[in-house]
Each structure stands twice: as C-alpha cells, then as structure tokens.
Amino acid sequence: MISRHPFSVVLVALSVVLLAPACKKSQTADSAASGATVSGNVIKIGEVGSMTGSEATFGISTHNGIMLAVKQLNAAGGIAGKKVEVVSLDDQGKPEEAAVAMNKLINQDKVIAILGEVASSRSLAMAPIAQTHKIPMISPSSTNPKVTEQGDYIFRVCFIDPFQGTVMAKFAWESLKAKKVAILRDVKNDYSVGLADYFAETFKKLGGEIVIDQSYSAGDMDFKSQLTAIRSKNPEAIFVPGYYTEVGLISIQAKGLGLTAPLLGGDGWDSPKLTEIGGDSINGSYFANHYSTEDNSPEVQKFIKEYKEMFGVVPDGLAAMGYDAALVLFDAMKRSPQLTTPQIRDAIAATQKFKAVTGLISMDAKRNPVKSAVVLKIEKKSFKYQTTINPT
Numbered sequence: 265m266i267s268r269h270p271f272s273v274v275l276v277a278l279s280v281v282l283l284a285p286a287c288k289k290s291q292t293a294d295s296a297a298s299g300a301t302v303s304g305n306v307i308k309i310g311e312v313g314s315m316t317g318s319e320a321t322f323g324i325s326t327h328n329g330i331m332l333a334v335k336q337l338n339a340a341g342g343i344a345g346k347k348v349e350v351v352s353l354d355d356q357g358k359p360e361e362a363a364v365a366m367n368k369l370i371n372q373d374k375v376i377a378i379l380g381e382v383a384s385s386r387s388l389a390m391a392p393i394a395q396t397h398k399i400p401m402i403s404p405s406s407t408n409p410k411v412t413e414q415g416d417y418i419f420r421v422c423f424i425d426p427f428q429g430t431v432m433a434k435f436a437w438e439s440l441k442a443k444k445v446a447i448l449r450d451v452k453n454d455y456s457v458g459l460a461d462y463f464a465e466t467f468k469k470l471g472g473e474i475v476i477d478q479s480y481s482a483g484d485m486d487f488k489s490q491l492t493a494i495r496s497k498n499p500e501a502i503f504v505p506g507y508y509t510e511v512g513l514i515s516i517q518a519k520g521l522g523l524t525a526p527l528l529g530g531d532g533w534d535s536p537k538l539t540e541i542g543g544d545s546i547n548g549s550y551f552a553n554h555y556s557t558e559d560n561s562p563e564v565q566k567f568i569k570e571y572k573e574m575f576g577v578v579p580d581g582l583a584a585m586g587y588d589a590a591l592v593l594f595d596a597m598k599r600s601p602q603l604t605t606p607q608i609r610d611a612i613a614a615t616q617k618f619k620a621v622t623g624l625i626s627m628d629a630k631r632n633p634v635k636s637a638v639v640l641k642i643e644k645k646s647f648k649y650q651t652t653i654n655p656t
Contacts, residue, residue, distance in 0.1 A: 274645075280651030302376055302603045307348045310369035311595070312380035312390060317357030318483070318509050321535040322382040322582050326404050327352055328575050330379055332567075333594065335574070343597045351375060359389035366390040370397045376442065377401070377597075377608055379589050384455040391418045397514045400609045402584035402593055405554075408458045412631045417605075419612050419631045421620070422554060423655075425455070428530050429462025431552045431637045431653045436501050436528060437470045439639075440550075444475045446499035446525075448490055450513065451479040451505045459505035459530050461581035464546065470644060475499050487514050491521050502526050507532045512541025521544040526550060534581040539645040549642050553582045554622040556638050556649040567621045581622075588620040601633065 284338045302308075311330055313323030319402060328349065337349045337409070351373045353365035362381055377400040381387045387406035394401035395415030403411055403420040407428055412418045436442045441573065445467060450456035464474050476496040478490035491514070494502060504511055504527050511533055518527065529551040538544055557568060557578055567587060571579040579587075595618060596611035618625040623635045636654045640647040 267593055273306060273377045282367040286610065302346065305346050306348050306611050307343055307597070307603065309348060309350055310366075310373060310375035310378040310380075311350055312355055312362055312365045312369070312378065312386070313352065313382060314386070315352070315354035315356040319357045319441065319507055319538050321384065321508070321580075322405075323354065323357075323583035325535075325580050326380075326382055326586035326589075328571070329404075329579065329583035329588075330590045331546070332571055332574055333590035335406070337590075337594050343594060344603070348594070354382065355386060355388075357383070359386045362386040363389040364391040370394070370399055375399070376603065376605060377593055378464050379586070379593065381406060382585075383453075384411055384458070385453060387411045388414070388454060391415065394418060398605055398609075400596075400605060400612055401591070402589045402612065404589035405582060406455075407531065408454050409632075410454070410458075416613075416631070417609050419592075419627065421592050421622070421625055421633055422531070423635055423637055424632050425458045425530075426462045427655055428552050428637060429459050429464075430466045431639065432503065432528050432530065432550075433463050433470060433472070433650070434653060435550065435552075435639050436503070437467060437472055440501055440641065442472065442500035444473050444497070444499050445496040445528075446475055446497055446502045447477040448487070448494065448504045448506075449477070449479050450482050450510065452481045453506065454538060455530075455532060456505045456507075458501065459598035463503050463505065480506075482507070482510065484510065485513060487517050488521065491518050491523060495521055495523050499525050501528050503528045505532065507537040508535040511545060512538050515542040515545040517547065531581060534576075534647075536580065539642065546642050546645065550639055550650065551642075552637050553640050554637070554648070555584050556640060556647070558649045563619060563621055584621045588625065590624050591620055592618060592625060 313326050315323040334348050355362040355365050379402055382405040384406040388404045391414035395417050401418050407425045409424050447460050449460040456485040502525050527549040531553050533551040534553050551556045599611040616626045625633045636652050639650040640650050641650050
C-alpha cells in the first residue's frame with residue numbers, strides 16, 4: 265500500500281517482475297517524438313497523481329486501483345510475456361507540478377503510456393505535453409470536456425461534465441421535485457465551473473430556476489457570506505460541484521446558518537474524508553458517481569474483494585476509475601501488434617463494450633466513453649445507491 269507521507273517519486277516494480285522467467289525480446293518501434301520504447305521484459309508506463317496535498321485521497325485511491333490491475337496483469341503473465349512496471353509521480357495537487365512530472369516521465373523515464381490525472385485542471389496541464397510527444401494518455405476521472413480536446417492521443421474512462429451535470433439536474437427536477445436551486449461553485453477549478461454551467465443549462469431547460477449563483481476559491485475556509493446570500497433566496501436544493509475538502513466545510517456552515525435544503529454535487533465529492541469533515545451535516549445530500557459498492561455484479565464484487573485484500577479498505581469511485589483506466593490501457597496493449605505508441609493509441613480509440621467495473625466502456629469519436637452514472641445519497645457516513653441514469 266502506498267505511503268501516506270509526502271514524497272515526490274515512487275517507482276513501483278512489483279516483485280513478480282523479478283520472479284518472471286526471461287522472455288524473448290520482441291522487436292518494437294520507438295515513438296518518433298519521445299524515444300519511448302518497450303525493451304527487454306518490461307513495459308514501462310507512467311502515472312501522475314495527487315499523492316499529497318489537499319486532494320491526496322484522489323491520488324492515493326487512483327494509484328491503488330492501478331496497482332491492483334498491474335498486480336493481476338503480471339500474475340497472469342503480463343502482455344506478450346512482458347511485465348508491466350509503473351513509474352508514479354506525485355504532483356502535490358498542482359497543475360505546474362503535473363506538467364513537470366509529465367515531462368520527466370516522457371523524456372527521462374521513457375514511458376510508453378501515461379495514466380492520470382484525476383483533476384481536470386491538472387490533466388489540462390499534462391495533455392498538451394503528451395500530445396506533442398505522441399504518448400497515449402488516459403485520464404481515469406477528469407470530466408471536463410476540454411481534456412480530450414487537446415489531441416488524438418488523449419483519452420478518458422469517465423463520463424464528462426455535460427452528462428454529469430445533466431444527471432444531477434434531472435435528479436433534482438424529477439426525483440427531488442426541486443424547482444428552485446442555488447449554485448455554489450469553485451471559480452478556480454475548471455471542473456467545478458464547467459459542471460456548474462452544464463447543471464444550470466439543463467435545469468433551466470427542464471423548467472427550473474437558478475435563484476442565485478455564488479462562488480468561492482479552492483482553499484477557502486469561510487463560506488458564510490455566500491451561504492447567507494443563498495439562504496435569502498430560499499432554494500430547494502444547493503448544487504456544490506466542488507471537491508470534498510471544501511464541500512465538507514460548506515455543509516457544516518450551511519447547517520449552522522439554518523439551511524435545510526440538500527446539497528448536490530458531482531464525483532469530486534467521492535472520498536471518505538467528505539464525511540469525516542462534514543460529519544452529520546452532510547447527511548441527506550446527493551452526488552453523481554461512477555459506481556456503487558452496492559452493485560452486485562460479479563465484476564464489481566470481485567474488484568471490491570481483491571482491493572480489500574490488498575489495501576484493507578473498501579474501494580471508492582476513484583479507485584475503481586484508476587483500475588478501469590489501467591484495464592483499458594492493458595487491453596489496448598494486448599491488441600497492439602508491436603506495442604508502438606501509434607498502435608496503442610489506435611487500439612485505445614477502437615475500444616468498444618469493454619466490460620469494466622464502472623460499466624461498459626466504448627470510446628466515441630472524441631475519445632470519451634459512453635457510459636451511465638449513478639446517484640448516491642449520504643446517510644450516516646455511507647454512500648447509498650439511489651438510481652442509475654443512462655446516456656440518451
């Protein structure tokens with residue numbers, strides 16, 4: 265299990281690599297732009313994540329999901345007889361550090377593909393670098409549409425904000441019967457701003473009213489001014505598409521001001537830290553997510569069982585997305601005749617109806633998956649399944 269103390273570089277080489285029998289070296293082509301190559305008996309891939317910082321649970325969960333997938337792959341013989349090794353770099357939750365990590369992985373470590381980042385703002389700092397060097401990059405959980413617009417080597421395995429915003433707008437209108445909703449967004453976060461915009465657009469099309477749209481900045485601790493303004497509009501729900509650190513504080517201060525309307529959010533809420541921070545104040549709130557641990561499908565339950573055996577905790581949605589991102593990459597590599605970066609890119613793009621933990625993954629023309637979302641309710645520090653909403 266990954267250490268929870270600060271670090272900048274983790275080179276993960278599973279012990280199974282050392283135990284593997286020598287395999288005949290295959291002929292592979294280098295990536296023309298980056299010099300990345302598959303050599304010997306090892307396939308080296310990169311990972312960039314927020315292992316430390318205010319959103320460390322995102323990076324740690326994603327990393328753990330990736331490492332479970334790597335362990336399973338290598339135990340089953342790897343890819344074309346080669347074992348996979350992961351070079352994991354910590355960006356500390358900072359876009360500029362994500363860009364530095366990306367350059368190192370490509371230019372120094374010579375990785376053949378990269379998994380990451382979770383946060384859209386950091387993926388947006390990484391994607392142009394991957395595109396320039398023609399290194400396939402798969403984001404597990406960056407939902408802002410701009411991420412894959414950076415080029416044809418950039419992919420994701422999560423749904424995107426237009427869909428996620430639509431999911432929560434429909435849920436507010438149809439399930440909660442809310443007609444008046446307030447928004448509280450993080451103006452420094454591409455994810456939050458985009459999700460708020462898509463939610464508002466859909467909710468108004470349905471016939472609802474956005475009674476007030478307030479903002480804050482990541483790292484803020486005091487939200488009383490914005491919440492007081494929201495209280496004056498008497499909304500029936502409050503959409504807060506931020507990350508768990510601020511959302512937990514917002515829930516406490518909202519209850520302290522007498523606001524009883526449920527909070528609504530997106531997948532950025534998904535962390536056990538949310539209920540640790542928010543306590544009872546966050547109960548009765550809802551958020552969109554990629555999967556539910558209450559899903560009884562064999563794929564989900566097998567993943568949960570093996571993740572718990574490896575890490576001692578129940579996997580959250582970020583862990584599931586990291587796992588699925590790795591599985592999609594490995595499946596594409598298995599379908600790549602010579603493991604060149606263009607062939608890997610083409611194979612990822614051709615992915616259709618891949619059976620993953622978070623549902624069937626089919627890449628569309630913009631390298632985004634077509635898949636469903638679930639809505640979860642927070643009850644006594646647990647995330648309870650409410651409904652599944654499919655793309656139309």
